[in-house]
Structures are given as structure tokens and as C-alpha cells.
Amino acid sequence: MSQDNQDSHGHSSCCGGHHHPAGGGKLRPGEGGADLGGPADSPITVEVTRGTMVESIHRARACIVDAAGHVLARWGDIEAPVYARSAIKSLQAIPLVETGALDAFALGDEELALACSSHNGEARHTGLARAWAERVGLSVGDYECGAQVPYDPETAADLLRRGEAPTAFHNNCSGKHTGFLTTAMHKGERLKGYVRYGHPVQQRILGVLEQMTGQDLSGAPWGIDGCSIPTIGIPLGAIAYAMARIADPIDLPDARAEAVTRIARAWGGHPFLIAGTGTFDTAVMEAAEGAVLVKGGAEGVGCAVIPDQGIGIALKIEDGAARAREVAMAALIRATGALSDAQWARVPDLLTVPLLNRAGTRVGELRPAAGWPR
Amino acid sequence: MSQDNQDSHGHSSCCGGHHHPAGGGKLRPGEGGADLGGPADSPITVEVTRGTMVESIHRARACIVDAAGHVLARWGDIEAPVYARSAIKSLQAIPLVETGALDAFALGDEELALACSSHNGEARHTGLARAWAERVGLSVGDYECGAQVPYDPETAADLLRRGEAPTAFHNNCSGKHTGFLTTAMHKGERLKGYVRYGHPVQQRILGVLEQMTGQDLSGAPWGIDGCSIPTIGIPLGAIAYAMARIADPIDLPDARAEAVTRIARAWGGHPFLIAGTGTFDTAVMEAAEGAVLVKGGAEGVGCAVIPDQGIGIALKIEDGAARAREVAMAALIRATGALSDAQWARVPDLLTVPLLNRAGTRVGELRPAAGWPR
Numbered sequence: 240m241s242q243d244n245q246d247s248h249g250h251s252s253c254c255g256g257h258h259h260p261a262g263g264g265k266l267r268p269g270e271g272g273a274d275l276g277g278p279a280d281s282p283i284t285v286e287v288t289r290g291t292m293v294e295s296i297h298r299a300r301a302c303i304v305d306a307a308g309h310v311l312a313r314w315g316d317i318e319a320p321v322y323a324r325s326a327i328k329s330l331q332a333i334p335l336v337e338t339g340a341l342d343a344f345a346l347g348d349e350e351l352a353l354a355c356s357s358h359n360g361e362a363r364h365t366g367l368a369r370a371w372a373e374r375v376g377l378s379v380g381d382y383e384c385g386a387q388v389p390y391d392p393e394t395a396a397d398l399l400r401r402g403e404a405p406t407a408f409h410n411n412c413s414g415k416h417t418g419f420l421t422t423a424m425h426k427g428e429r430l431k432g433y434v435r436y437g438h439p440v441q442q443r444i445l446g447v448l449e450q451m452t453g454q455d456l457s458g459a460p461w462g463i464d465g466c467s468i469p470t471i472g473i474p475l476g477a478i479a480y481a482m483a484r485i486a487d488p489i490d491l492p493d494a495r496a497e498a499v500t501r502i503a504r505a506w507g508g509h510p511f512l513i514a515g516t517g518t519f520d521t522a523v524m525e526a527a528e529g530a531v532l533v534k535g536g537a538e539g540v541g542c543a544v545i546p547d548q549g550i551g552i553a554l555k556i557e558d559g560a561a562r563a564r565e566v567a568m569a570a571l572i573r574a575t576g577a578l579s580d581a582q583w584a585r586v587p588d589l590l591t592v593p594l595l596n597r598a599g600t601r602v603g604e605l606r607p608a609a610g611w612p613r
Numbered sequence: 614m615s616q617d618n619q620d621s622h623g624h625s626s627c628c629g630g631h632h633h634p635a636g637g638g639k640l641r642p643g644e645g646g647a648d649l650g651g652p653a654d655s656p657i658t659v660e661v662t663r664g665t666m667v668e669s670i671h672r673a674r675a676c677i678v679d680a681a682g683h684v685l686a687r688w689g690d691i692e693a694p695v696y697a698r699s700a701i702k703s704l705q706a707i708p709l710v711e712t713g714a715l716d717a718f719a720l721g722d723e724e725l726a727l728a729c730s731s732h733n734g735e736a737r738h739t740g741l742a743r744a745w746a747e748r749v750g751l752s753v754g755d756y757e758c759g760a761q762v763p764y765d766p767e768t769a770a771d772l773l774r775r776g777e778a779p780t781a782f783h784n785n786c787s788g789k790h791t792g793f794l795t796t797a798m799h800k801g802e803r804l805k806g807y808v809r810y811g812h813p814v815q816q817r818i819l820g821v822l823e824q825m826t827g828q829d830l831s832g833a834p835w836g837i838d839g840c841s842i843p844t845i846g847i848p849l850g851a852i853a854y855a856m857a858r859i860a861d862p863i864d865l866p867d868a869r870a871e872a873v874t875r876i877a878r879a880w881g882g883h884p885f886l887i888a889g890t891g892t893f894d895t896a897v898m899e900a901a902e903g904a905v906l907v908k909g910g911a912e913g914v915g916c917a918v919i920p921d922q923g924i925g926i927a928l929k930i931e932d933g934a935a936r937a938r939e940v941a942m943a944a945l946i947r948a949t950g951a952l953s954d955a956q957w958a959r960v961p962d963l964l965t966v967p968l969l970n971r972a973g974t975r976v977g978e979l980r981p982a983a984g985w986p987r
Contacts, residue, residue: 287912287933290836292846294696295912295933322668385971399773410971462664463976472666538661538669558932559661559669597759597784602837 282315283611285556285563289594289603296608297539297563301554301571304479306487308453311550312574312612313476320460320472321555324536328355328415329502329544330451330481334443335418336498340425344375351502352509353414355534359515360389360409367512368413375421382407383434384416384466391515412466414512419468434467441469448473450495451481465537475553478542482551485532486544503546507532519565519589523572526586530577539564545577566592566605574612656689657985659930659937663968663977670982671913671937675928675945678853680861682827685924686948686986687850694834694846695929698910702729702789703876703918704825704855708817709792710872714799718749725876726883727788729908733889734763734783741886742787749795756781757808758790758840765889786840788886793842808841815843824869825858826851839911849927852916856925859906860918877920881906893939893963897946900960904951913938919951940966940979948986 287295300315310317332354335341341351350371358364372378387410389395398405407413419440423433433440449456452473460472485503488496506513510524513534523533532544539556541564552571556563569589572578583590592605661669674689684691706728709715715725724745732738746752761784763769772779781787793814797807807814823830826847834846859877862870880887884898887908897907906918913930915938926945930937943963946952957964966979 288836289696289844289912290834292694292696292834292836294836295931297932320666322663322666383972385973387971396773399770400776402774460664460666462662462666462668463970463974465970465976467970467972467974470663538663557669558671558934558937560932560934563932596837596839596841597761598757598841599759600837600841602839 282557283567284608285566285605286608287562287594287603287605294603297560297567298557299539299554299563299567300475300557301552301567302476302479303550303552303571303575304476304483305551306480306483306490306549308480308483310476317476317479317553318474321475321478321540321553322462322464322470322472322536322538323478323542323553324464324470324538324540325357325412325415326534326536326540326542326553327448327478327481328357328412328534329485329499329506329532329542330447331415331444332418332502333447333451333495333498334440335422336501337494338422338425338443340422343425344421346371346374346421348501348505348508349512350414350417351505352512354418355502355506356414356513357411357520357535358414358512359391359394359518360387360405360411361391361394361515364512364515365389365408365413368408368417371414371417371421372408375417375424377417377420377424377430379407381420381430382410382413382416383432384410384412384468387411391517393516410466416466434469436461436469445469445471448481451484452477453480475555479551479553482542482544482553483549484551486546486551487549503532503544506534506544507546519568522586522589523569526582526589527572527578528582530582531572533568533572535561535564535568537561541565541568543568543572545572545575548575548577550575562592562605565589566607570607570611656931657941658982659940659979660982661936661968661977661979668977671934671941672931673913673928673937673941674849674931675926675941676850676853677924677926677945677949678850678857679925680854680857680864680923682854682857684850691850691853691927692848695849695852695914695927696836696838696844696846696912697852697916697927698838698844698912698914699731699786699789700908700910700914700916700927701822701852701855702731702786702908703859703873703880703906703916704821705789705818706792706876707821707825707869707872708814709796710875711868712796712799712817714796717799718795720745720748720795722875722879722882723886724788724791725879726886728792729876729880730788730887731785731894731909732788732886733765733768733892734761734779734785735765735768735889738886738889739763739782739787742782742791745788745791745795746782749791749798751791751794751798751804753781755794755804756784756787756790757806758784758786758842761785765891767890784840790840808843810835810843819843819845822847822855825855827854849929853925853927856916856918856927857923858925860920860925861923877906877918880908880918881920893942896960896963897943900956901946901952902956904956905946907942907946909935909938909942911935915939915942917942917946919946919949922949922951924949936966936979939963940981944981944985 282298285297286293302313302317303311464470510521514520535541538559543552594603656672659671660667676687676691677685838844859873884895888894909915912933917926968977
């Protein structure tokens with residue numbers, strides 16, 4: 240697909256729109272992105288200042304796409320594959336709804352939100368995961384994600400003080416894994432090995448990812464995620480396209496449209512369950528009051544959904560830094576206008592992040608460099 | 614200084630050699646670096662793989678310089694200022710020796726090593742810092758570095774289990790600060806405010822940095838470090854030059870040559886005190902058996918000294934990542950041939966770092982990308 244191959248809106252098409260082309264379409268900046276986007280070889284940067292100097296910089300690739308596959312804005316290469324890691328837990332949760340497993344076990348939006356979460360391992364997260372596991376009939380030994388010290392420092396310290404070891408329930412992915420196990424149990428599949436590429440649980444997700452991203456992923460690069468499931472290399476533009484289809488599922492088959500609508504409601508409706516105390520994702524979504532769904536992943540990948548605008552955002556920090564992913568995502572969400580100035584005023588430290596030293600002195604900041612949309 | 618302006622060795626001069634030019638010389642790749650160096654606009658990269666794909670990359674600027682200021686190898690811009698942070702604690706320790714404070718309080722190589730350290734806060738580190746403070750007559754309230762949870766996870770967990778709060782002695786910079794306070798006490802200066810730019814302690818260090826780097830730093834960019842002292846922006850090439858002068862102090866005034874020789878002996882002779890259990894710096898120096906002195910700093914800056922070759926190394930990871938700083942430093946040290954194959958064989962995971970997930974599965978690695986010297 241060339242730059243000339245634009246549709247009647249003057250935008251270029253991303254990922255073949257509703258079709259399913261092998262390898263996906265070639266992503267080009269559309270005219271509609273003229274005010275927001277840059278040339279394909281220009282990532283945008285986040286800078287880390289200290290005193291009178293920029294000390295470090297992070298490079299970001301990013302794009303904003305609509306549900307018809309139009310690329311509204313882009314920075315850097317958005318065709319190269321990216322491991323979306325935990326940023327697409329919303330997509331990985333689709334089978335939990337579509338197979339009927341969620342309803343069969345009388346589970347609700349809270350469990351669905353936890354399936355989409357990278358949680359802090361706080362009591363509310365682990366309590367919900369344990370109660371869900373109990374209802375379904377799962378035991379901690381069924382989980383193949385590994386144990387993890389909770390992200391939340393207070394919770395981690397409490398565990399240590401009580402002399403308790405973290406379990407799989409504390410793993411930030413325990414909701415997702417409970418969802419996988421619930422789906423396998425509902426379908427009568429063996430639980431053992433549910434994290435493996437060839438297991439029906441993962442193959443079902445691969446099919447969902449192909450349909451939602453419009454990509455043939457059968458030959459896509461893949462690796463093993465922190466929680467032991469496969470993570471698939473997908474072009475950044477196609478990841479944003481899938482997010483846009485959550486925002487606006489009009490072209491999805493009915494069952495899938497219904498599933499992503501429930502997922503969006505759970506995701507946006509339970510900011511705390513998605514991450515937890517002191518986290519970027521929870522803070523943005525609490526401020527946004529439903530206007531934005533956002534989810535970060537490891538190695539600097541982030542996704543967002545703006546339901547009212549029918550658009551999706553995906554970004555990848557070249558070096559994988561979470562601190563830059565958060566600043567970049569805040570800047571992109573701000574550029575969409577999804578939050579009002581009053582809403583941003585509740586979370587000013589997300590747009591420009593103060594850096595404090597050990598004595599609590601403000602010594603610098605993280606901020607978008609020049610050239611970002613404002 | 615242009616590329617033509619080379620001395621009789623065919624190398625270009627770094628930082629004006631023994632002179633003290635305002636702003637320093639313009640650093641150019643010398644002929645001697647033809648086998649090692651790249652063009653000025655080509656940083657080298659560290660890649661992070663997962664499964665079948667490179668997931669993230671880190672860009673490094675780096676150079677290898679000798680004590681005459683010849684740039685033997687360079688990658689990327691080595692003239693732009695860099696905050697050397699804790700990587701130059703060896704230089705910041707010079708006044709502790711030169712003023713006679715170290716000898717006046719009958720302190721030795723262990724205390725001097727601790728002054729050069731970013732330690733883990735393990736019992737041996739904090740015990741030594743406390744004993745030193747007691748000998749000099751300092752109390753914890755004199756320290757202006759702030760308290761810090763020890764880097765060493767076991768030590769941090771032990772503190773929590775005992776319900777104890779970390780103190781300034783646990784701060785990774787407590788040795789450096791004890792050195793500052795010892796020097797101020799020896800000189801009869803007020804202790805309060807010893808971290809401030811204008812205090813004699815910091816002004817003395819600024820003078821040392823100017824002399825050792827051959828730079829006029831009076832107008833240099835500066836900021837406040839994690840431990841509240843000033844950190845000064847210095848061209849990367851000039852930082853490497855200062856390290857080379859520790860390796861080969863022949864052109865330094867006698868008192869300074871003696872001081873850096875003692876510092877080098879303490880630094881290389883006490884690898885554990887410099888960092889601690891499980892750290893890169895300690896592991897490299899233990900394997901090197903005195904052949905390399907190495908020290909990392911925050912935001913991806915690293916320095917090394919190869920005494921037998923009379924050379925210094927400095928590097929800066931663009932994005933500030935410690936994981937990349939370690940891989941890059943290992944690759945550069947390897948390129949110098951300072952360690953034998955047998956020595957590297959004791960620490961193979963430093964050259965190519967395995968990435969394990971939460972279940973302990975090897976899912977990828979950190980490694981120098983193509984194009985590095987081997």
C-alpha cells in the first residue's frame with residue numbers, strides 16, 4: 240500500500256481495516272495526522288532533566304489509530320513488530336467472556352477487570368483472585384505464572400514482617416491466569432501446560448489477536464513473557480488498531496463486539512483493580528472517569544482506548560523504560576483531548592514527573608521533549 | 614582542534630593533555646582507534662532479546678583514552694557534557710587523601726575504598742562506616758545524604774523483619790559522605806551544609822575535577838545528585854581522561870599522583886567494599902584481580918581504569934539504564950584485553966546476561982549488538 244492509496248477520508252488504512260491481509264497493510268501517515276504526526280523515521284523523546292541539563296533521553300514509537308484502521312498520527316516505525324506484553328491483557332481476556340466461562344461461573348466485572356490487570360498484589364487484588372479461584376475450584380498449584388513479591392512496597396513489606404512468602408496470587412498477572420484457568424476448566428481442557436504456545440488456551444488467544452489486529456501471526460516472532468505465557472510480535476500500528484476496535488466495535492462480529500464492550504466496561508470501571516495504589520494506570524483512569532482506558536506492559540509498551548473518539552493508542556519505548564512509557568502515554572492522551580484541563584489538574588505530576596532525591600529535594604523532572612503535540 | 618591537529622603518535626589529543634584549556638579540546642577519533650572506534654555519530658547499542666526477537670535496545674556513548682589525552686576509541690558524541698554521578702567517587706575522594714585527613718585520623722585503604730563506593734548497605738559496609746564515623750567523632754545527624762533502604766535485598770528484608778528503619782549509614786553513598794565530613798573536620802570547616810555547591814568541601818572537589826579532567830568547569834551545567842551533593846556536567850572524553858590519569862599519574866603533581874595511587878590501590882584492592890554481593894562492579898573486579906578498577910553511577914554512566922595499560926574508559930547509556938551500562942562496560946573492558954579468557958570464564962553472565970522470568974525460565978538475554986569490538 241502506498242501513500243497514494245488513501246481512502247475517501249484522506250487517511251491511509253491500517254492493517255487492512257476489517258479484512259485480514261497476510262502481514263497487514265503498510266502504515267503511512269494520513270493527512271488527518273498532519274497536526275499530530277511526524278515522519279516515520281522520527282520517534283519522539285522523553286527527557287530526564289537534572290539541574291540545568293538534560294541527563295538522559297528515551298525514544299518512543301507511537302501511533303493513534305481509529306477503528307477503520309486509519310492512522311491519525313504516528314511517530315517512528317509502527318510496522319516493526321513489538322511484544323505488547325501486559326498492555327493487551329484486554330485482548331487476552333476476550334475468550335473468558337466469549338466462551339461463556341465468565342457467565343457459567345457467575346463472575347462479574349470485578350473478576351473481568353482483574354483478568355485485564357497487572358495488579359500491585361494488594362490485599363484487594365489477591366483477595367479477589369483467591370475468592371475467584373475458590374469459586375471455580377482452582378488451587379494455587381494450578382498456576383504456572385510463578386510467585387512474585389507484590390509491586391506495592393507496603394504490601395511487600397507487610398509480607399516480610401509477617402514472615403510470609405509471596406505466592407502466585409501475588410503475581411501481578413494472577414487475574415489473567417485465573418481467567419485462563421477458568422476458561423480451560425469451562426471448556427473441559429487439561430489445566431496443566433495452559434501457558435504453552437500449543438495449549439488451546441493460548442491458541443484461542445492467538446486467534447483473537449489475529450482477528451483483532453488484522454494480522455496473520457502464524458509466523459510472527461514470539462517469546463515467553465514474565466508470567467510464562469507466549470508473547471507475540473505484532474506491528475505497533477496493528478496493536479493500536481485492535482485498541483481502536485475496543486473503543487468502537489461496530490465492525491466486529493456480534494459475540495466479539497459484546498465481549499469487548501463488557502471488557503471495556505470492566506477495565507474502565509475498576510481503575511484500582513487494573514493496577515493499584517500509586518500507579519500510573521490507576522491514576523489516569525480515576526482522573527479520566529471512564530473517558531480513557533489505559534494499560535502499560537513490561538519493556539515500555541503501552542496501550543490506551545478512547546471510547547468516545549473510537550480511537551486506540553499504542554506506544555513502545557525503545558529502551559523499555561516504564562518511567563518514559565508513562566510520560567509518553569500521558570502526553571499522547573493529553574493530545575487527544577480526552578481529559579479536560581480540570582481532570583488533568585488532579586494528576587499534574589503525570590504530565591511532568593518530578594524527580595526527587597533521597598533527601599526529598601526536587602532535583603529534576605521527566606517530561607516530553609520539544610516536538611510533542613500539545 | 615581539528616582532525617589534522619594530531620600529535621606525533623598519530624592520535625588526537627583529548628582535553629589538552631596536561632594543559633588546562635577553557636572548555637577542553639575537541640575530541641576526534643585518532644588513528645589508533647581505527648580498529649576499535651566508530652564515527653562520532655554512531656553510538657553502540659546493547660540489545661535485549663526475548664524469544665526470536667530483539668525487544669528493546671539501549672544506545673551507548675563511550676570512549677577509551679590514555680593519560681596523554683589520546684582518544685584510542687570512541688563511539689558517539691564524547692564532547693557533550695555528562696553527569697558522571699557516582700562513577701567518579703574516586704576523584705571525589707582525592708581531597709580526603711591530599712588534605713592529610715585520612716592519615717590524621719589513622720584511616721586506611723578500607724575506609725578509602727568505602728569513600729569510593731556505592732555500597733549495598735550490607736553489614737560490612739555499614740559497620741565500617743559507623744566505626745569510621747565514631748573514630749572521627751561524627752554522628753548520624755551530621756550526614757546530609759538522606760536515609761536509604763539498602764540495595765542488597767537480603768539486608769533490606771532483614772531490616773524490615775527487625776522493624777528497623779534505614780539510616781544515612783545504609784545510604785549507598787555513606788562512605789563518600791563520611792569522607793567529606795572527615796575532610797571538613799580535619800580542615801576545621803563547618804560541617805553543616807557540606808553538600809552545598811559553595812561549601813569548601815564541594816569547591817575543593819570542583820577544583821580537583823577541573824585539574825583531573827583538564828576542563829574549566831566554572832560555567833559547567835550542574836545539578837543535585839541523589840545524595841544531595843552537586844554533580845557537574847563534564848564531557849565524556851574528559852571523564853575518561855581523568856580515569857586514565859589514575860591509571861598513569863605520571864603527569865600529575867607529586868601529591869596528587871600519590872593520592873590517586875593510594876585511591877587506585879584501595880579501589881582495586883577491596884572489590885566487595887566498592888559495591889557488594891551480586892553487583893557488577895564487585896564481580897568484575899574480583900575476576901580481574903586488580904587488572905581493572907570499575908565503578909558505575911546512576912543514569913547509566915560508568916568509568917573504568919586499566920592500570921597496566923594506562924587507560925581510562927567512560928560510557929553513558931543514553932536512556933540511563935543500569936542493565937545496559939553493565940553490559941556495555943563488560944564489552945569495553947573485554948575489548949581492552951585486560952582480563953584473560955580464564956578470568957572472563959569466571960563471570961560469563963556479565964558479557965551476555967541471561968534474562969529469567971518469574972518461573973526462572975531463561976526467556977532472553979542482554980548482549981552487545983553487532984558492531985562492538987570483540
